[in-house]
Amino acid sequence: MSVNDRPSGRPASQPPKPYESAFLKACRREPVPHTPVWFMRQAGRSLPEYLKVREGVAMLDSCMRPELVKEITLQPVRRHKVDAAIYFSDIVVPLKAIGIDLDIKPGIGPVVAEPIRTRADLARLRDLTSEDVWYVTEAIGMLTEELGTTPLIGFAGAPFTLASYLVEGGPSRNHEHTKALMYGDPQLWADLLDRLAEITSAFLKVQIEAGASAVQLFDSWVGALAPADYRRSVMPASAKVFSSVASYGVPRIHFGVGTGELLGLLGEAGADVVGVDWRVPLDEAARRVGPGKALQGNLDPAVLFAGPEAIEAKTAEVLAAAEGLEGHVFNLGHGVLPTTDPDTLTRLVASVHERTAR
Numbered sequence: 001m002s003v004n005d006r007p008s009g010r011p012a013s014q015p016p017k018p019y020e021s022a023f024l025k026a027c028r029r030e031p032v033p034h035t036p037v038w039f040m041r042q043a044g045r046s047l048p049e050y051l052k053v054r055e056g057v058a059m060l061d062s063c064m065r066p067e068l069v070k071e072i073t074l075q076p077v078r079r080h081k082v083d084a085a086i087y088f089s090d091i092v093v094p095l096k097a098i099g100i101d102l103d104i105k106p107g108i109g110p111v112v113a114e115p116i117r118t119r120a121d122l123a124r125l126r127d128l129t130s131e132d133v134w135y136v137t138e139a140i141g142m143l144t145e146e147l148g149t150t151p152l153i154g155f156a157g158a159p160f161t162l163a164s165y166l167v168e169g170g171p172s173r174n175h176e177h178t179k180a181l182m183y184g185d186p187q188l189w190a191d192l193l194d195r196l197a198e199i200t201s202a203f204l205k206v207q208i209e210a211g212a213s214a215v216q217l218f219d220s221w222v223g224a225l226a227p228a229d230y231r232r233s234v235m236p237a238s239a240k241v242f243s244s245v246a247s248y249g250v251p252r253i254h255f256g257v258g259t260g261e262l263l264g265l266l267g268e269a270g271a272d273v274v275g276v277d278w279r280v281p282l283d284e285a286a287r288r289v290g291p292g293k294a295l296q297g298n299l300d301p302a303v304l305f306a307g308p309e310a311i312e313a314k315t316a317e318v319l320a321a322a323e324g325l326e327g328h329v330f331n332l333g334h335g336v337l338p339t340t341d342p343d344t345l346t347r348l349v350a351s352v353h354e355r356t357a358r
């Protein structure tokens with residue numbers, strides 16, 4: 001059975017639904033009891049309990065063990081009382097699942113053994129089936145049971161960011177091979193992004209059908225592009241991903257770093273919620289995105305190192321800029337930095353809840 005024709009029904013003993021949660025209401029731009037909060041990278045290296053359960057287990061191996069994924073995903077929900085869980089995985093997991101030879105090297109990030117740069121290489125990007133990622137379905141089944149009314153966010157890397165890892169062979173500052181392909185062979189580039197859009201769509205569908213109640217598409221590196229190039233060379237693939245999951249009716253969040261000039265286009269690609277990094281205040285971001293979308297963000301993750309008074313002041317600034325928004329999900333402007341004191345995160349959640357209680 002392909003991912004596309006899987007029934008979307010849940011088992012007979014249905015877990016309590018997160019539909020009325022503050023997080024999903026904010027995504028739908030409905031009134032909320034308080035501004036919901038979650039953090040990108042809320043699970044992971046900032047938490048001692050994460051470091052403990054990860055001891056001796058390689059990153060990608062940990063993503064393929066449902067019990068461990070469940071435990072790691074729940075850790076920040078228990079500790080910080082965030083309004084949503086994010087499925088513990090990594091953006092390269094679906095590529096690994098279709099047989100791409102890659103690893104996540106500690107201190108470096110994803111490294112691809114044989115980069116994808118020619119038309120012949122495209123054949124290595126086969127379709128993803130739900131069987132390839134059986135552990136995702138199993139982990140999400142367990143998670144939604146335990147989470148009850150707390151929503152679970154599924155996620156995937158967007159075609160451009162995945163292409164950057166595949167073409168460069170690893171993390172890259174300037175994306176020179178990626179851009180060389182994009183500008184130098186537009187047809188091969190379009191075919192590569194379309195292939196990645198198919199894989200990403202299938203991966204998000206698996207997560208939604210297993211019980212994820214929102215999804216976030218991470219286009220982390222797309223801020224490296226000018227708007228005209230984004231519109232021409234990247235937006236069609238990202239739009240294909242968003243439209244492929246539209247019929248499920250779950251909120252679709254779109255996030256990238258350094259995307260101030262692209263915010264309108266990130267929304268236009270088909271997002272219900274646009275994620276904003278710390279470089280653009282939320283009121284200005286709302287003008288750039290236009291009506292009909294919620295925003296997510298945008299405290300600079302480095303502010304969490306500045307001490308309680310500065311954290312409170314910067315939090316108040318973010319909330320003030322968010323005051324007139326149609327919908328606001330509080331988050332950092334990018335992932336939690338690994339050396340962040342987790343207590344600052346717990347206090348931040350409580351502070352946002354207190355300041356915005358209605």
Ligand SMILES: O=C(O)CCc1c2[nH]c(c1CC(=O)O)Cc1[nH]c(c(CC(=O)O)c1CCC(=O)O)Cc1[nH]c(c(CC(=O)O)c1CCC(=O)O)Cc1[nH]c(c(CCC(=O)O)c1CC(=O)O)C2
Nearest residue numbers: 040041042043044045059087088089090091109171218220
């Ligand atoms: O700089 C680079 O290109 C490498 C980045 C890198 C990736 N996976 C990686 C690393 C190494 C590392 O973080 O040290 C490797 C990676 N992925 C992850 C972890 C756990 C952690 O951060 O402590 C780690 C570190 C592995 C370890 O514990 O040693 C898990 C992960 N990646 C991701 C997520 C989704 C999320 O952020 O909430 C999550 C789940 C977090 C959660 O459950 O709370 C997403 C991800 N992975 C990745 C990217 C690309 C861009 C970026 O990180 O800035 C992105 C998207 C993004 O954060 O913008 C690639």
